[in-house]
Amino acid sequence: MLPALPQGAEVENHLPSPPSPLLELRGLSKRFGAVQALDGFGLDVQPGEFVTVVGPSGCGKSTLFNIVAGLDEPDAGGILRFKGRGCHAKELLGQVSFMPQRDLLLPWRNVVDNAILANEIEGANRREARAKALSMLPEFGLTGFEKQYPHQLSGGMRQRVALMRTFLFERELMLLDEPFGALDALTRSMMQRWLLDVWQRHRRTILFITHDVDEAIFLGDRVVVMTARPGAVKLMREVNLPRPRAPELLTSPEFTAIKREVLDAIEEEAMKSFISSTAAAP
Ligand SMILES: Nc1ncnc2c1ncn2[C@@H]1O[C@H](COP(=O)(O)OP(=O)(O)OP(=O)(O)O)[C@@H](O)[C@H]1O
Ligand SMILES: [Mg+2]
Numbered sequence: 001m002l003p004a005l006p007q008g009a010e011v012e013n014h015l016p017s018p019p020s021p022l023l024e025l026r027g028l029s030k031r032f033g034a035v036q037a038l039d040g041f042g043l044d045v046q047p048g049e050f051v052t053v054v055g056p057s058g059c060g061k062s063t064l065f066n067i068v069a070g071l072d073e074p075d076a077g078g079i080l081r082f083k084g085r086g087c088h089a090k091e092l093l094g095q096v097s098f099m100p101q102r103d104l105l106l107p108w109r110n111v112v113d114n115a116i117l118a119n120e121i122e123g124a125n126r127r128e129a130r131a132k133a134l135s136m137l138p139e140f141g142l143t144g145f146e147k148q149y150p151h152q153l154s155g156g157m158r159q160r161v162a163l164m165r166t167f168l169f170e171r172e173l174m175l176l177d178e179p180f181g182a183l184d185a186l187t188r189s190m191m192q193r194w195l196l197d198v199w200q201r202h203r204r205t206i207l208f209i210t211h212d213v214d215e216a217i218f219l220g221d222r223v224v225v226m227t228a229r230p231g232a233v234k235l236m237r238e239v240n241l242p243r244p245r246a247p248e249l250l251t252s253p254e255f256t257a258i259k260r261e262v263l264d265a266i267e268e269e270a271m272k273s274f275i276s277s278t279a280a281a282p
Contacts, residue, residue, distance in 0.1 A: 021045055022046065026079035028040070028080070041231055048203055048204075050222075051206070051208070051220060051222050053207065059230075059231040060231030067080070068080075071098075097169040103159060111153070112133045115161055115164045118166075132168065137164075140164045156191060172205055192218055217259060225237070225269070228272040228276065
């Protein structure tokens, strides 16, 4: 005869199980010749989460994104799972939307045709894709600029076209590699609030690289601080600040406390990276 279930066991079985991560990375490493770019990087990203990644220059952030975007394979031994299924990086190609570190707008294409590039490559109907892009122009602050070419746009507008392209390529996971890197402080802070607004409406999952600690905390549900190269996780910090977030948050004691912790971790790693680069110099 089977032993009786302990009291409460049945109830426990009916509890909703926690959502499984959209993306799971375990022990990811990547070597380029003599350079070990990543070494044992691990991260889980939940559906709908906004995770920001900071770390010293050259610590492997873009390498990590290239792997998750399916453009590069990690070295053997690491685990990559997407939607609960183990996979090779190359299987992720086309499954995630990716805004690389440079905006990569094609100078001979106007705003709309640049925005639909990924959809076109995917074989989408051009007319339908254009109509969708046109309908999104107001949300991306580009109304009336559909026929302009990249050289006729400001830096902030170019970034918005690149972001619109990433949003138009509708995938659950978006990778944004320093999307606001080239912007002045004022435009940048406007873009941050705008991105949070768009993210809250579209409910995508975002992995976002930045060098700006304020930006990482202001935007993120979690901040990942990477070690100096070879890149691994130095610190994983929850950002338990309420949303929607307003600029006043940046001067609140809660924000400052998180910033101190993140800055300490980064400074330690930036120092290591500086020392090893000067030691390597002839
Ligand atoms: N395709 C490649 N071939 C050879 N080395 C590479 C390649 N891609 C990256 N690296 C090297 O790997 C290391 C990590 O580069 P990566 O671009 O990932 O850094 P990063 O953290 O994005 O830096 P940054 O903050 O400056 O953008 C660097 O030393 C870089 O030179
Ligand atoms: Mg980079």
